[in-house]
Amino acid sequence: MKIDINKLAKLNQLAKEGANKVAENLSQLLGIDVEMKITKIDFVTLTDLPQEIGNDETVGIHLSFTGLPSGYLVVLFPTESAKKVASLLLQGIGEEINDNDEFTDMDRSAISEVANILTSSFIDGWANVLKTEIDISTPQMVHDMGSAVIDPILIELAKEVDHAFVFNSHIHAKDKDIKCQIYVFPELNKLMEAIEKL
Protein backbone atom coordinates (compact mmCIF):
# COMPACT_ATOMS: atom_id res chain seq x y z
CA MET A 1 0.00 0.00 0.00
CA LYS A 2 1.36 3.43 -0.95
CA ILE A 3 0.34 6.46 1.04
CA ASP A 4 1.16 10.05 0.25
CA ILE A 5 2.95 11.41 3.32
CA ASN A 6 0.97 14.65 3.14
CA LYS A 7 -2.23 12.70 3.40
CA LEU A 8 -1.03 11.11 6.61
CA ALA A 9 -1.53 14.46 8.31
CA LYS A 10 -5.19 13.97 7.50
CA LEU A 11 -5.21 10.89 9.74
CA ASN A 12 -4.18 13.04 12.68
CA GLN A 13 -6.81 15.56 11.79
CA LEU A 14 -9.38 12.75 11.72
CA ALA A 15 -8.34 11.50 15.12
CA LYS A 16 -8.71 14.96 16.64
CA GLU A 17 -11.83 16.01 14.79
CA GLY A 18 -13.92 13.02 15.84
CA ALA A 19 -12.98 13.24 19.50
CA ASN A 20 -13.27 17.04 19.60
CA LYS A 21 -16.80 16.81 18.30
CA VAL A 22 -17.62 14.32 21.01
CA ALA A 23 -16.15 16.54 23.74
CA GLU A 24 -18.02 19.57 22.36
CA ASN A 25 -21.37 17.77 22.23
CA LEU A 26 -20.96 16.12 25.62
CA SER A 27 -20.17 19.53 27.10
CA GLN A 28 -23.33 21.06 25.60
CA LEU A 29 -25.51 18.12 26.57
CA LEU A 30 -24.44 17.98 30.21
CA GLY A 31 -23.67 21.65 30.74
CA ILE A 32 -20.13 21.00 32.01
CA ASP A 33 -16.60 21.50 30.70
CA VAL A 34 -15.31 18.51 28.78
CA GLU A 35 -11.87 18.15 27.29
CA MET A 36 -10.30 15.69 24.92
CA LYS A 37 -7.31 14.41 26.84
CA ILE A 38 -5.42 12.07 24.55
CA THR A 39 -6.01 10.96 21.07
CA LYS A 40 -3.74 8.54 19.31
CA ILE A 41 -3.60 6.23 16.36
CA ASP A 42 -2.26 2.77 17.04
CA PHE A 43 -1.61 -0.43 15.18
CA VAL A 44 -2.55 -3.13 17.69
CA THR A 45 -2.64 -6.88 18.09
CA LEU A 46 -6.34 -7.44 18.72
CA THR A 47 -5.79 -10.03 21.42
CA ASP A 48 -3.75 -7.54 23.50
CA LEU A 49 -6.68 -5.15 23.92
CA PRO A 50 -8.71 -6.98 26.62
CA GLN A 51 -5.76 -6.75 28.98
CA GLU A 52 -5.34 -3.07 28.23
CA ILE A 53 -9.03 -2.44 28.92
CA GLY A 54 -9.13 -4.59 32.06
CA ASN A 55 -11.98 -6.21 33.95
CA ASP A 56 -13.51 -3.27 35.79
CA GLU A 57 -17.22 -2.81 35.31
CA THR A 58 -17.77 -0.73 32.23
CA VAL A 59 -20.64 0.58 30.17
CA GLY A 60 -19.92 0.04 26.51
CA ILE A 61 -21.76 1.45 23.53
CA HIS A 62 -21.10 -0.32 20.25
CA LEU A 63 -22.00 0.49 16.73
CA SER A 64 -20.90 -0.34 13.24
CA PHE A 65 -20.55 2.21 10.44
CA THR A 66 -20.59 1.73 6.70
CA GLY A 67 -19.45 3.91 3.83
CA LEU A 68 -16.03 5.41 3.28
CA PRO A 69 -14.66 4.19 5.61
CA SER A 70 -16.58 1.39 7.30
CA GLY A 71 -15.74 -0.12 10.66
CA TYR A 72 -16.68 -0.34 14.34
CA LEU A 73 -16.87 2.20 17.10
CA VAL A 74 -16.94 1.54 20.85
CA VAL A 75 -17.43 4.09 23.63
CA LEU A 76 -16.42 2.88 27.10
CA PHE A 77 -17.53 4.61 30.31
CA PRO A 78 -16.35 3.38 33.72
CA THR A 79 -19.62 2.51 35.53
CA GLU A 80 -19.29 5.48 37.92
CA SER A 81 -18.91 7.88 35.02
CA ALA A 82 -21.92 6.40 33.22
CA LYS A 83 -23.99 6.91 36.38
CA LYS A 84 -22.90 10.53 36.60
CA VAL A 85 -23.77 11.08 32.95
CA ALA A 86 -27.26 9.64 33.54
CA SER A 87 -27.74 11.76 36.68
CA LEU A 88 -26.66 14.98 34.99
CA LEU A 89 -28.93 14.38 32.05
CA LEU A 90 -31.94 13.34 34.13
CA GLN A 91 -31.42 16.21 36.57
CA GLY A 92 -31.53 18.54 33.60
CA ILE A 93 -35.05 17.38 32.79
CA GLY A 94 -36.20 17.30 36.42
CA GLU A 95 -36.21 13.52 36.86
CA GLU A 96 -35.48 11.82 40.16
CA ILE A 97 -31.94 10.54 40.58
CA ASN A 98 -31.28 6.87 41.20
CA ASP A 99 -28.63 6.30 43.86
CA ASN A 100 -28.62 2.50 43.58
CA ASP A 101 -25.79 0.49 42.10
CA GLU A 102 -27.91 -0.95 39.32
CA PHE A 103 -29.02 1.07 36.33
CA THR A 104 -32.76 1.82 36.04
CA ASP A 105 -34.54 1.83 32.67
CA MET A 106 -34.47 5.62 32.87
CA ASP A 107 -30.68 5.59 33.41
CA ARG A 108 -30.24 3.22 30.50
CA SER A 109 -32.30 5.33 28.19
CA ALA A 110 -30.41 8.46 29.28
CA ILE A 111 -27.06 6.78 28.64
CA SER A 112 -28.25 5.44 25.28
CA GLU A 113 -29.36 8.93 24.33
CA VAL A 114 -25.97 10.34 25.23
CA ALA A 115 -24.32 7.50 23.31
CA ASN A 116 -26.44 8.26 20.25
CA ILE A 117 -25.31 11.83 20.27
CA LEU A 118 -21.65 11.07 21.01
CA THR A 119 -21.25 8.39 18.38
CA SER A 120 -23.04 10.27 15.64
CA SER A 121 -21.01 13.38 16.43
CA PHE A 122 -17.79 11.39 16.18
CA ILE A 123 -18.76 9.99 12.80
CA ASP A 124 -19.97 13.43 11.65
CA GLY A 125 -16.52 14.76 12.53
CA TRP A 126 -14.97 12.14 10.25
CA ALA A 127 -17.44 12.68 7.43
CA ASN A 128 -16.63 16.41 7.53
CA VAL A 129 -12.89 15.83 7.20
CA LEU A 130 -13.21 13.09 4.61
CA LYS A 131 -16.10 14.71 2.74
CA THR A 132 -17.84 11.35 2.45
CA GLU A 133 -21.10 9.85 3.65
CA ILE A 134 -20.94 7.41 6.53
CA ASP A 135 -24.01 5.55 7.81
CA ILE A 136 -24.17 4.28 11.37
CA SER A 137 -26.11 1.43 12.97
CA THR A 138 -28.22 1.97 16.10
CA PRO A 139 -25.86 2.00 19.07
CA GLN A 140 -26.17 -0.92 21.51
CA MET A 141 -25.42 -0.58 25.19
CA VAL A 142 -23.89 -3.27 27.35
CA HIS A 143 -22.84 -3.13 31.01
CA ASP A 144 -20.27 -5.75 32.00
CA MET A 145 -16.59 -6.33 32.68
CA GLY A 146 -14.48 -4.19 30.33
CA SER A 147 -12.77 -7.04 28.50
CA ALA A 148 -16.11 -8.85 27.99
CA VAL A 149 -17.66 -5.65 26.66
CA ILE A 150 -15.06 -5.32 23.91
CA ASP A 151 -14.80 -9.02 23.03
CA PRO A 152 -17.62 -9.26 20.43
CA ILE A 153 -16.07 -6.43 18.39
CA LEU A 154 -12.63 -8.04 18.58
CA ILE A 155 -14.12 -11.35 17.43
CA GLU A 156 -15.77 -9.63 14.48
CA LEU A 157 -12.45 -8.01 13.48
CA ALA A 158 -10.50 -11.23 14.14
CA LYS A 159 -12.49 -13.03 11.41
CA GLU A 160 -10.31 -11.18 8.89
CA VAL A 161 -7.20 -9.93 10.67
CA ASP A 162 -4.98 -10.44 13.72
CA HIS A 163 -3.88 -6.81 13.94
CA ALA A 164 -5.85 -3.62 13.42
CA PHE A 165 -5.61 0.09 13.13
CA VAL A 166 -7.32 1.84 16.03
CA PHE A 167 -8.09 5.45 16.89
CA ASN A 168 -8.17 5.76 20.66
CA SER A 169 -9.37 8.91 22.44
CA HIS A 170 -9.76 9.71 26.12
CA ILE A 171 -12.32 12.29 27.11
CA HIS A 172 -12.48 13.85 30.57
CA ALA A 173 -14.91 16.19 32.33
CA LYS A 174 -12.69 17.30 35.22
CA ASP A 175 -15.28 18.96 37.48
CA LYS A 176 -17.42 15.85 37.69
CA ASP A 177 -14.61 13.37 37.07
CA ILE A 178 -16.44 11.79 34.15
CA LYS A 179 -14.18 9.78 31.88
CA CYS A 180 -14.78 7.93 28.67
CA GLN A 181 -12.70 6.22 26.05
CA ILE A 182 -13.51 5.88 22.40
CA TYR A 183 -12.07 3.13 20.23
CA VAL A 184 -12.65 3.33 16.49
CA PHE A 185 -11.60 0.47 14.23
CA PRO A 186 -11.83 1.62 10.61
CA GLU A 187 -11.36 -0.83 7.78
CA LEU A 188 -7.86 0.20 6.70
CA ASN A 189 -8.17 -0.09 2.91
CA LYS A 190 -11.40 1.91 2.87
CA LEU A 191 -9.94 4.56 5.15
CA MET A 192 -6.94 4.97 2.87
CA GLU A 193 -9.24 5.11 -0.15
CA ALA A 194 -11.18 7.94 1.50
CA ILE A 195 -7.97 9.78 2.33
CA GLU A 196 -6.53 9.31 -1.16
CA LYS A 197 -9.67 10.91 -2.59
CA LEU A 198 -9.11 14.15 -0.70
Add this chain to the structure above:
Amino acid sequence: MAEFRVVNNGSVLVTTVGSCVAIGLVDPEAGIGALGHVMLPNHNGKQTEIIGKYADTAIPAMIKEMEMKGARKDRIKAKIAGGAKMFNFPSNSFSIGEKNIEAVRKILKEYGIEVLGEDVGENYGRTIEFHTSTGRMVIKKANKVLKEL
Protein backbone atom coordinates in the same frame (compact mmCIF):
# COMPACT_ATOMS: atom_id res chain seq x y z
CA MET B 1 -7.56 -14.23 24.52
CA ALA B 2 -6.71 -16.53 21.61
CA GLU B 3 -4.24 -18.35 23.85
CA PHE B 4 -3.97 -21.54 25.86
CA ARG B 5 -1.77 -22.79 28.66
CA VAL B 6 -0.96 -26.36 29.60
CA VAL B 7 0.49 -26.94 33.08
CA ASN B 8 1.45 -29.81 35.36
CA ASN B 9 2.12 -27.81 38.52
CA GLY B 10 -1.43 -27.53 39.84
CA SER B 11 -1.72 -23.81 39.17
CA VAL B 12 -5.04 -22.02 38.77
CA LEU B 13 -5.46 -20.47 35.32
CA VAL B 14 -7.74 -17.47 34.86
CA THR B 15 -9.34 -15.78 31.86
CA THR B 16 -12.33 -13.55 31.08
CA VAL B 17 -14.71 -14.24 28.20
CA GLY B 18 -17.74 -12.60 26.64
CA SER B 19 -18.69 -14.29 23.37
CA CYS B 20 -15.39 -16.18 23.36
CA VAL B 21 -15.34 -19.65 24.92
CA ALA B 22 -13.06 -20.88 27.71
CA ILE B 23 -12.16 -24.57 27.50
CA GLY B 24 -10.74 -26.32 30.55
CA LEU B 25 -9.17 -29.75 29.99
CA VAL B 26 -7.85 -31.99 32.74
CA ASP B 27 -6.30 -35.41 33.23
CA PRO B 28 -6.69 -35.56 37.02
CA GLU B 29 -4.66 -38.77 37.35
CA ALA B 30 -1.64 -37.20 35.69
CA GLY B 31 -2.31 -33.81 37.33
CA ILE B 32 -2.14 -32.07 33.98
CA GLY B 33 -4.58 -29.35 33.05
CA ALA B 34 -5.09 -26.75 30.35
CA LEU B 35 -7.17 -23.65 29.81
CA GLY B 36 -7.86 -22.23 26.37
CA HIS B 37 -9.69 -19.05 25.31
CA VAL B 38 -10.94 -19.35 21.72
CA MET B 39 -12.43 -16.49 19.69
CA LEU B 40 -13.84 -18.24 16.62
CA PRO B 41 -15.10 -21.71 15.63
CA ASN B 42 -13.01 -22.66 12.57
CA HIS B 43 -9.90 -21.46 10.80
CA ASN B 44 -11.42 -22.42 7.42
CA GLY B 45 -8.03 -22.93 5.83
CA LYS B 46 -6.87 -19.46 6.82
CA GLN B 47 -3.20 -19.15 7.70
CA THR B 48 -2.67 -17.92 11.23
CA GLU B 49 0.21 -17.95 13.64
CA ILE B 50 -2.25 -17.73 16.49
CA ILE B 51 -3.41 -21.33 16.91
CA GLY B 52 -5.21 -20.48 20.14
CA LYS B 53 -7.63 -18.28 18.19
CA TYR B 54 -9.84 -20.98 16.64
CA ALA B 55 -11.60 -23.88 18.39
CA ASP B 56 -10.51 -26.29 15.65
CA THR B 57 -6.82 -25.40 15.98
CA ALA B 58 -6.65 -24.74 19.73
CA ILE B 59 -8.29 -27.94 21.03
CA PRO B 60 -6.04 -30.37 19.09
CA ALA B 61 -2.98 -28.37 20.10
CA MET B 62 -4.03 -28.38 23.77
CA ILE B 63 -4.55 -32.15 23.72
CA LYS B 64 -1.23 -32.71 21.98
CA GLU B 65 0.67 -30.63 24.50
CA MET B 66 -1.10 -32.37 27.39
CA GLU B 67 -0.10 -35.75 25.94
CA MET B 68 3.48 -34.57 25.54
CA LYS B 69 3.50 -33.72 29.26
CA GLY B 70 2.21 -37.20 30.12
CA ALA B 71 -1.59 -36.97 29.97
CA ARG B 72 -3.66 -39.74 28.37
CA LYS B 73 -6.39 -38.73 25.94
CA ASP B 74 -8.83 -41.37 27.27
CA ARG B 75 -8.61 -39.78 30.73
CA ILE B 76 -9.01 -36.15 29.63
CA LYS B 77 -12.28 -34.46 30.64
CA ALA B 78 -13.56 -31.01 29.69
CA LYS B 79 -15.51 -28.10 31.13
CA ILE B 80 -16.55 -25.14 29.05
CA ALA B 81 -17.87 -21.63 29.75
CA GLY B 82 -18.70 -18.46 27.84
CA GLY B 83 -20.19 -17.97 24.39
CA ALA B 84 -22.50 -15.17 25.58
CA LYS B 85 -24.55 -13.00 23.29
CA MET B 86 -23.33 -9.70 24.66
CA PHE B 87 -25.75 -7.52 22.70
CA ASN B 88 -28.32 -7.67 19.95
CA PHE B 89 -27.03 -6.37 16.69
CA PRO B 90 -29.59 -6.62 13.90
CA SER B 91 -27.28 -8.80 11.82
CA ASN B 92 -26.88 -12.44 12.83
CA SER B 93 -23.12 -12.17 12.76
CA PHE B 94 -23.11 -11.35 16.45
CA SER B 95 -24.54 -14.70 17.53
CA ILE B 96 -20.94 -15.83 17.25
CA GLY B 97 -21.09 -16.97 20.88
CA GLU B 98 -23.50 -19.78 19.98
CA LYS B 99 -21.39 -20.81 17.00
CA ASN B 100 -18.35 -20.97 19.24
CA ILE B 101 -20.12 -23.20 21.78
CA GLU B 102 -21.39 -25.58 19.06
CA ALA B 103 -17.94 -25.85 17.49
CA VAL B 104 -16.24 -26.54 20.84
CA ARG B 105 -18.78 -29.26 21.74
CA LYS B 106 -18.41 -30.88 18.30
CA ILE B 107 -14.61 -30.93 18.34
CA LEU B 108 -14.46 -32.33 21.87
CA LYS B 109 -16.91 -35.06 20.82
CA GLU B 110 -14.73 -35.91 17.83
CA TYR B 111 -11.82 -36.45 20.21
CA GLY B 112 -14.01 -38.55 22.50
CA ILE B 113 -13.63 -36.06 25.36
CA GLU B 114 -16.54 -35.93 27.77
CA VAL B 115 -17.83 -32.50 28.80
CA LEU B 116 -18.45 -32.70 32.55
CA GLY B 117 -19.88 -29.22 32.97
CA GLU B 118 -20.97 -26.16 31.01
CA ASP B 119 -21.94 -22.60 31.83
CA VAL B 120 -22.65 -21.09 28.43
CA GLY B 121 -24.81 -18.61 26.54
CA GLU B 122 -26.86 -15.88 28.29
CA ASN B 123 -25.81 -12.27 27.88
CA TYR B 124 -23.01 -11.59 30.34
CA GLY B 125 -19.24 -11.88 30.55
CA ARG B 126 -17.60 -14.44 32.81
CA THR B 127 -14.26 -14.68 34.60
CA ILE B 128 -13.16 -18.30 34.72
CA GLU B 129 -10.78 -19.83 37.25
CA PHE B 130 -9.66 -23.29 36.25
CA HIS B 131 -7.98 -25.46 38.87
CA THR B 132 -5.70 -27.51 36.67
CA SER B 133 -5.00 -30.42 39.01
CA THR B 134 -8.64 -31.19 39.88
CA GLY B 135 -10.59 -29.74 36.97
CA ARG B 136 -12.65 -27.53 39.26
CA MET B 137 -13.98 -24.53 37.33
CA VAL B 138 -15.21 -21.43 39.15
CA ILE B 139 -17.27 -18.91 37.19
CA LYS B 140 -17.33 -15.32 38.40
CA LYS B 141 -19.02 -12.15 37.30
CA ALA B 142 -17.48 -8.93 38.57
CA ASN B 143 -15.72 -10.82 41.39
CA LYS B 144 -18.89 -12.59 42.59
CA VAL B 145 -18.98 -16.36 42.26
CA LEU B 146 -21.85 -17.34 39.97
CA LYS B 147 -21.30 -21.04 39.68
CA GLU B 148 -18.89 -23.92 40.20
CA LEU B 149 -18.51 -26.72 37.68
